[in-house]
Amino acid sequence: MKYISTRGNSPAQSFSQILLGGLAPDGGLYLPESYPHFSDADLTAMRGMSYADLAFTILSRFIDDIPATDLRTIVDKTYRPEVYCHVRAGQNAADITPTLTLEPHLSLLSLSNGPTLAFKDMAMQLLGNLFEYVLDKVGQEINILGATSGDTGSAAEYAMRGKKGIKVFMLSPHQKMSRFQTAQMFSLQDPNIFNIAVKGVFDDAQDIVKAVSNDHAFKAKHKIGAVNSINWARVAAQIVYYFKGYFAVTQSNSEKVSFSVPSGNFGNICAGHIARMMGLPIDKLIVATNENDVLDEFFRTGVYRPRDSAHTYHTSSPSMDISKASNFERFVFDLVGRDSAKMRELWSEVDQGGAFDLNEGGYFAKVGDYGFVSGASNHEMRMKMIRWVHDEYGVTIDTHTADGLKVGLECRERGDNLVVLETALPAKFEDAIQEALGHTPERPADLVGLEDLPQRFEVMAADANAIKSFIAERT
Numbered sequence: 001m002k003y004i005s006t007r008g009n010s011p012a013q014s015f016s017q018i019l020l021g022g023l024a025p026d027g028g029l030y031l032p033e034s035y036p037h038f039s040d041a042d043l044t045a046m047r048g049m050s051y052a053d054l055a056f057t058i059l060s061r062f063i064d065d066i067p068a069t070d071l072r073t074i075v076d077k078t079y080r081p082e083v084y085c086h087v088r089a090g091q092n093a094a095d096i097t098p099t100l101t102l103e104p105h106l107s108l109l110s111l112s113n114g115p116t117l118a119f120k121d122m123a124m125q126l127l128g129n130l131f132e133y134v135l136d137k138v139g140q141e142i143n144i145l146g147a148t149s150g151d152t153g154s155a156a157e158y159a160m161r162g163k164k165g166i167k168v169f170m171l172s173p174h175q176k177m178s179r180f181q182t183a184q185m186f187s188l189q190d191p192n193i194f195n196i197a198v199k200g201v202f203d204d205a206q207d208i209v210k211a212v213s214n215d216h217a218f219k220a221k222h223k224i225g226a227v228n229s230i231n232w233a234r235v236a237a238q239i240v241y242y243f244k245g246y247f248a249v250t251q252s253n254s255e256k257v258s259f260s261v262p263s264g265n266f267g268n269i270c271a272g273h274i275a276r277m278m279g280l281p282i283d284k285l286i287v288a289t290n291e292n293d294v295l296d297e298f299f300r301t302g303v304y305r306p307r308d309s310a311h312t313y314h315t316s317s318p319s320m321d322i323s324k325a326s327n328f329e330r331f332v333f334d335l336v337g338r339d340s341a342k343m344r345e346l347w348s349e350v351d352q353g354g355a356f357d358l359n360e361g362g363y364f365a366k367v368g369d370y371g372f373v374s375g376a377s378n379h380e381m382r383m384k385m386i387r388w389v390h391d392e393y394g395v396t397i398d399t400h401t402a403d404g405l406k407v408g409l410e411c412r413e414r415g416d417n418l419v420v421l422e423t424a425l426p427a428k429f430e431d432a433i434q435e436a437l438g439h440t441p442e443r444p445a446d447l448v449g450l451e452d453l454p455q456r457f458e459v460m461a462a463d464a465n466a467i468k469s470f471i472a473e474r475t
């Protein structure tokens with residue numbers, strides 16, 4: 001299996017060659033040359049498989065340059081109930097992503113039982129084990145540099161902690177994250193994890209990461225890498241739970257399922273698109289956004305119009321507060337018939353801060369063939385949904401999942417079997433739950449008292465040169 005760039009001007013690469021990198025050299029995103037396909041007989045054989053068996057069956061179609069026995073070991077080490085232990089009472093951690101049926105044909109797929117209580121653990125834990133394996137094979141090291149306002153940074157740190165050949169330098173805005181998020185990251189005592197609290201806002205931290213990455217000499221000398229959401233292995237890992245969720249709520253392959261996905265960077269739902277292309281009987285893929293509705297606008301109108309930071313709003317579902325959806329390019333590549341010249345044309349607009357309209361050329365008319373529909377939510381709707389699910393079903397959901405449920409119910413048609421992806425546990429967003437329900441959510445027992453643990457972090461000025469020196473002294 002070779003991987004090609006959406007922009008068409010980079011050589012095809014193997015899985016291991018693209019694993020540690022980010023964008024393709026031509027600025028595009030990597031995708032497999034063609035999608036593997038599962039037949040009806042394949043699906044029947046996969047029904048009833050454990051999560052790790054399913055993950056191996058699916059991932060081995062995408063990864064052919066890691067020996068099967070080694071891939072098996074990596075997958076088994078990743079998808080264990082001990083890692084994904086934060087299930088609700090009555091759910092079985094051995095399912096890794098258990099479903100919670102609210103009523104017939106309406107379920108939640110629990111993706112946030114991992115160490116950091118958000119769905120990013122599903123892919124990031126695999127990435128940590130893949131990185132360690134591949135680096136060890138070639139005798140190399142990597143120093144991961146990132147900026148976070150919450151979920152991504154902690155998922156990366158919990159995936160990379162204690163891993164051989166890997167150090168993590170994670171910048172976060174000083175005193176701007178919630179107490180829980182701060183404690184989750186800063187209480188890690190592993191010597192390969194460096195938390196840097198930057199005096200400034202998230203954009204300042206992000207700008208420093210960009211400045212360091214643009215210093216190509218520094219980047220090469222200190223082996224700087226990233227684990228951002230465009231990483232192909234993260235998307236690949238996320239394909240698995242669409243299959244798991246599908247089998248959990250159907251009896252036979254003749255049934256269809258619709259998935260509603262709380263979306264920001266389009267990484268999660270992009271995996272759903274690929275699962276559908278691989279033959280999984282998915283009916284609708286429902287893109288749910290919050291007030292930052294760049295994706296909803298596209299799926300309603302055919303116009304993709306990324307926003308600037310002044311038009312990116314801070315909301316109570318903060319992990320979906322994005323102005324442009326970095327993985328969206330992967331879907332558009334398929335929508336325009338994998339025409340890389342067209343992609344270069346479209347993204348030359350986007351990369352200059354512009355927009356494009358896919359009604360031109362008749363492309364937008366084909367969106368329905370891919371199952372996509374969309375909607376947007378807002379703070380008031382989230383609060384309403386959290387209260388409704390609590391009162392109606394005795395279940396507490398977080399704000400992101402509430403956006404997914406709100407839009408999912410709106411897009412549902414009679415007879416649809418709807419699965420809403422639960423992307424975070426409510427314990428992560430105590431203030432919002434307090435506002436909605438008048439009490440704080442239950443916290444998993446092993447995280448009680450998290451804020452009282454000793455913390456390890458450096459406070460630094462928002463100065464790229466100072467951060468470079470900090471990294472240079474430690475690599």
Ligand SMILES: *Cc1c(COP(=O)(O)O)cnc(C)c1O
Nearest residue numbers: 263264265266267268319423424
């Ligand atoms: C990252 C995140 C999302 C958005 O996922 P994308 O892949 O960026 O679309 C939704 N909910 C939560 C809780 C997240 O952490």
